[in-house]
Amino acid sequence: MAVAIVVHGGAWEIPPRLVDRHERGCIRAAQIGHDVLRQGGSALDAVEAAVCDLEDDETFDAGRGSFLDRDGNVSLDAGVMDGDSMKSGAVAWVSGIRNPVSLARKLLEQGVASLLAGSGAEEFARESGFSIVPPEAMTTEAAIEFYRTHRSENPRQIFEPLPRGTVGAVALDARGAIASATSTGGLPGKRRGRVGDSPIVGAGYFAETGAGGASATGHGESILTVGLTRVAVDAMRNGLSATDAAAVAVEALRHPKIGGAGGLITLDANGTAGHAHTTSRMARAWIDVNGDGAMV
Ligand code: ASP
Numbered sequence: 182m183a184v185a186i187v188v189h190g191g192a193w194e195i196p197p198r199l200v201d202r203h204e205r206g207c208i209r210a211a212q213i214g215h216d217v218l219r220q221g222g223s224a225l226d227a228v229e230a231a232v233c234d235l236e237d238d239e240t241f242d243a244g245r246g247s248f249l250d251r252d253g254n255v256s257l258d259a260g261v262m263d264g265d266s267m268k269s270g271a272v273a274w275v276s277g278i279r280n281p282v283s284l285a286r287k288l289l290e291q292g293v294a295s296l297l298a299g300s301g302a303e304e305f306a307r308e309s310g311f312s313i314v315p316p317e318a319m320t321t322e323a324a325i326e327f328y329r330t331h332r333s334e335n336p337r338q339i340f341e342p343l344p345r346g347t348v349g350a351v352a353l354d355a356r357g358a359i360a361s362a363t364s365t366g367g368l369p370g371k372r373r374g375r376v377g378d379s380p381i382v383g384a385g386y387f388a389e390t391g392a393g394g395a396s397a398t399g400h401g402e403s404i405l406t407v408g409l410t411r412v413a414v415d416a417m418r419n420g421l422s423a424t425d426a427a428a429v430a431v432e433a434l435r436h437p438k439i440g441g442a443g444g445l446i447t448l449d450a451n452g453t454a455g456h457a458h459t460t461s462r463m464a465r466a467w468i469d470v471n472g473d474g475a476m477v
Pocket of ligand 1: 191242346347376378379399401402404
């Protein structure tokens, strides 16, 4: 059976000077995930490998280089779902974890909980043998600069949905299994304890073998209300193509009372990738049954 993967690096008004970096990062991550699939790896292995690579790339708001929260710290959310077992694992508001998506996967496999937050998630990381890195190891000059500039210019501004570069991946493996993962540093300047859609199953990510998978990005509060990725996978289960399912989900995000901004990637059970977004740009790359491509 054909294998396929689609990845994204956020939906926002990506300025022209950052387009190349976003495109290169997405293409590389899609290739890494695809290599895993070609070598017989599972969809879960592929989305983890692709998202780890995106987390390690400072271009994106995930892992190292994420935007800082209101207190000037990196605080990360990630979730992953195995569409075969329909089990998910997620961590929220963790610091000092290089690859939160791997911690989310560990939780999925251990099954002690679906979602662990804050110090409880970090305790689970230590118990599971993850190394905890110091805050400086996760913070970049660019993130500090962004924080300083926006804080001094206008403290209100950093609470607004400015740049976003959440990352995600959806894969279909040779056995027909589908998995999905999403990872983020969240909105810049978010207040302590604020958790968006990214680590919430059905909102930031969802996968169901035989139906499809999806990973979302954008204004977390709106995506939570819609249950964006669940809407898309339901639509694929009901026979819509990956592209049409993504469009249906984004339409729900545009509900006049919600008015959300963002987007999602989708992959159906036949290995065709789709996407839709309300923003001017969305960074993504795919290697699916119809070929490969990238677009920012
Ligand atoms: N959805 C993320 C959040 O609200 C942010 C993003 O996708 O850029 O935390």
